[in-house]
Amino acid sequence: MIEELRSIQHQFGYLPADQLQKLASRIRVPLSQIHAVASFYPHFHLTPPAQAEVRVCSDMSCHLRGAIDLKRGLERAFQAGGPEKVAVRNVSCLGRCDQAPAMSINDQIFCAVDEQRALTLVRDVLSGRELRSEKYDHRRSPVASDPYKGAPQYSVVRQFVENPDWAGVIATLKAAGLRGMGGAGFPTGSKWEIVRNAAGKDKYIVCNADESEPGTIKDRFIMENVPYLLIEGMIIAGLVTGARRGILYIRHEYEQPKEILQEEIDRCYRDGLLGANILGSALAFDLEIFVSPGGYICGEESALLEAIEGKRAEPRNKPPFPGTNGLWNQPTAINNVETFTFATVILARGADWFKAQGTNGATGMKFVGISGDVNRPGIYEVPMGTKYSQLIYEYAGGIVGDRSLLGYAPSGPSSGYLPASMADLPLDWNAVAAAGSMVGSGAIVVCAEGRCMLDMALNAVRFYRNESCGKCVPCRVGSQKLVEMLTGWTEGRASAGDLPLLDELTHALKLTSICGLGQVVPVPIQSVLKHFREVVDEHINHRRCSAGVCFPSRGTA
């Protein structure tokens, strides 16, 4: 159904009601169900779009790099033309945190734009000029852990075809201590074992390449530079678990990685690495790409499965888990891009090699994205155990303008913010968890001295509010009420009862939400209350923002 909707939108520019009606009778799906899906995904328009649909990313890294002013500038410039000419809206993280601020015009993404360039681009669209899409440099960056040094050999698959020792594969992954790199950190070997042992005639391998959390850009880098490691990881997962079909679920904003992956998949089919008889054996595995219709919630594994099934991407109640009841209710192994990639690396180089990569007592490797107030934002492949201070000052070149560090998020909004005093924490699952945060997906967002941490917390909570699917009450209503409360704090409308109420709300969100999104909604503000209490106090009690960010009537505050 998603594909059908996409093709209607491609033809008409939006989804006209009569076309939905026709689709309903053609594919024999009730109109209500089609509308339910069409109205859920931000990628679909139910009304004719403006001539220029302008979207400015407003989340963490772009927020730090002037997204608000960029959006205001665009609104000012094109207000007079009317909404049918130019529609300027916010959009959730576009996955270009290393090149902030990012924006899109009619679904084409532009990075590191300033107001002048943005205005020119929009005017170009209005005058009917075709926009040239921005592609990155095609040269691939070398990846240190790549066992093939840029020349894919698929030796892990070849070896498995010769000697299909699935138990050995699982044992190696377990020995290497490989954990899910998407954020939750579930041991990968165990996950594959569950699927291997689950009863079901059609099993599936699904790759979650929907990274949409603000600051998370590492999967994009992996897909562009070592696509073959990811694909090999999926094939081997299929062979080990007995799944014959793989689906690579990629966010629609990743046009270029998608093309690169498709090229690699086509090559694999040509070389007999995918298809009915892999390398002439009786083993079979098919792999296809599914382009997401959009929304952070699709990164939640069960919501992602719902999206593939052509439904609203609403997380399922768990248990049962996807390992036994996944796609089309069949056993499904869902892993993140980085997890599949490291699975290949480990199987090619051995568990011992992987474990030896860590430092400061940690084991393994990790790709991290560093963005925000740093000199060299980007994606770095680092040994586990590296100190965050090292990541910020050595890898990412230190803080912009030689300012001092105020705080950082180890993994986007869901990890909350840690203060500068905790910058020497090692990139280690246990150590960061002990500090009340998490390594997560390694989306490090850095805030320099002079930022308002309450404003940053509000920005993060607002992201969750925008991306809530609305299925369960705590997240749907709670995230909105929390945004309203925090907005009140930044605008001089704090109530005496707010802080205890915030704690009660946090309790309910964490314990009763269906999925991780709802559970982490209060994390950003709770982390700021814990580590930057004085910032909250000055806002609530004195209606003052030292950073000069909050309160519209700043002069009188």
Add this chain to the structure above:
Amino acid sequence: MSSWPTAEIKLTIDGQPISVPSGTTIFDAARVNGIPIPTLCHQQNENPVGVCRVCVVDVGQRVYAASCIRQVEQGMTVKTATDPVQAARNILVELLMSDHPAPCARQQQSGDCELERLANAAGIKEPRFLRRATPRGKDDSSAVIAVDHDSCILCDRCIRGCDDIRNNWVLARRGKGYQAGIAFDNNLPMSESSCVSCGECMVSCPTGALTNKRVVGTQLGEGDVLDPAELLQLPIFQNVSGTFLELNQKAVVKRHYKAGEIVCREGEFGSTAFYILEGKAEVFLDSPIAHVRTEGSSRGFFSKLQSLLAPREGDRRSEESDRPFIPIDASVDLPYDSPIAELNPGDMFGEMTCMSYYPRSATVRAKTDCVMLEMLRNVLDILQRNKSFRAQLERNYRARALDSHLRSVPVFASLTQDFIDHLRDRVELVRFNPGQVICRQGDLADSFYLVRIGFVKVSEQRPGGELVLAYLARGGYFGEIALLSGSPRSATCTALDHVEVVRISGEDFQLMLDRFPDVRQKLEAIARERIEENLRHTVQAQNVPVDQFLAQGLMEAQSLLVLDLEKCTRCDQCVRACADAHEGVSRLVREGLRFDKYLVATSCRQCRDPLCMVGCPVGSIRRRNTLEVIIEDWCIGCGLCATNCPYGNINLHPFPAELDDPARPGHKIAGVRVKATSCDLCHDHAEPSCVYACPHDAAHRVNPPEFFAGLLAQPAPSKVRS
């Protein structure tokens, strides 16, 4: 007993050791052991979805579990009511209450809003969260169910009721996050959606988001009130929710009629429809089919009583139609020559009276002893939307009415039986709600339509505003011009009230044109005439100073009788001349609106929007191609057109008639009946008599745009041309 092997699961709930079969949910395990867990989204007859989270319990894991959907596990320890669990639940209720209008419709009606009950129990009075800033809106379009999105808590109970229980698939969620809501079909108003009014959603709703609308009008006085169980026995009520019928119990009654008893009488106003369960009934027109002609003295009140009826041959009106059938508000049409037909079990009549409160179109009399259901609008709406009833309705229509319906259209007179048989299974009955556009001027044409129920407004957008070409009643047809010419739709057709049309696909229409060349010829001639006429009006309308006349309603008119008050001596010659021309009854009153030095006398203005046509139960009032109003001879004298005319220009003329004696059935007594007449512009004279008769050259019949344009010395068209 099921042979499914079920293992016994042992667990502890609130310290109580419990043993239940595997597969049981925690919610059910607790319930059967006397431990109630509160919930909003869960009810026993629906699959659990776990979205409200109010039923969460502590199972000793990182997060709480929704007990309605989580199954018991061996050795599980469940705590359903610890302080932290209660605190979390209360916050959820408080969150919902902050967006809930309390008391909501349900709380007001029956005091059983489940959310407000939970809030009261938890002592939540004024929620501490900010209230929703922008309301989510109401949908009042359905005749039987009120929708208040503001009261909705998105528990999905209505959705599961509609989709899983009734398999109707009309309801679903729409939007995402805080903007999410419920939607009918493509987010349509409920009445425009494919909703079948089964009532399941309303019965499922825990709050005031979906509530029963109170019965319209009064409850029915006579007849036996039916038990919902009894109604559900009838196939036409299949799949309607029993609770829903209970709520509407007094809106439908069973009535018994003895043979010969009158069920309803033509011309009477009513608000009910009838469905025949047993027996046969006759439907017929009681009024004689004739025009009113008044003879004798041209003076005084008594002249009116001398009005006589003239048969069509004796008083032929120009453009009078030759339709062989008279459309009535029942499942059959009446033959013009002998206006009587039989109704059988399974037939329905009075739908239009019931839905739109029009007068009864015909008299119905029990032929044998009869049992009928008499119902008010909300029950009729339920029926009309019910799939099994609709199927029956369509079957009946195809079998009995399609023939006469098609043959009523003069240009289709030559259609052969085999072609009508071909159409029989291919036509489609489609419903429209008041205000809904059926086809739009400028759109591409793909169908031809016959009107089965209700009134369709046919209008054109012209400079100077919308011009209503016609109100089509049952038996009317539209959509042929565009199909014929292959051009876009020339007019917009809008449902004026509850409309049901018979759709004939463009494909079948073309087939008909190919097979019947004379049909094509006739249609082409009509289309040409229509186009020429349109052109004429367009030219006239282009130089009109619109605003000045609008206030007086004069722009509505296509033709006016104006008296130049500077010349007029109030001699009333015009009034007399009118009476002379119309057998003693003047259709002209020398009173009316004044504009400048002119008096606009009261006579038919041939309005742009001829309101008089709306509601005629037998479709006997219509427009000629010149836009003048004509009243056909099968008028039943109900008087609705006279009431509808805003200018008082339609008069009811009494004539002597033999009537049934209410005291002695079967006997007749002398009485007076009425028929409507309007100014006919003296169709058989060269000039209207009133104009002809004026000795002072003060009376003029004028076309308002032309006349007033000259009067106001608007920029002459010549300037435009230069």
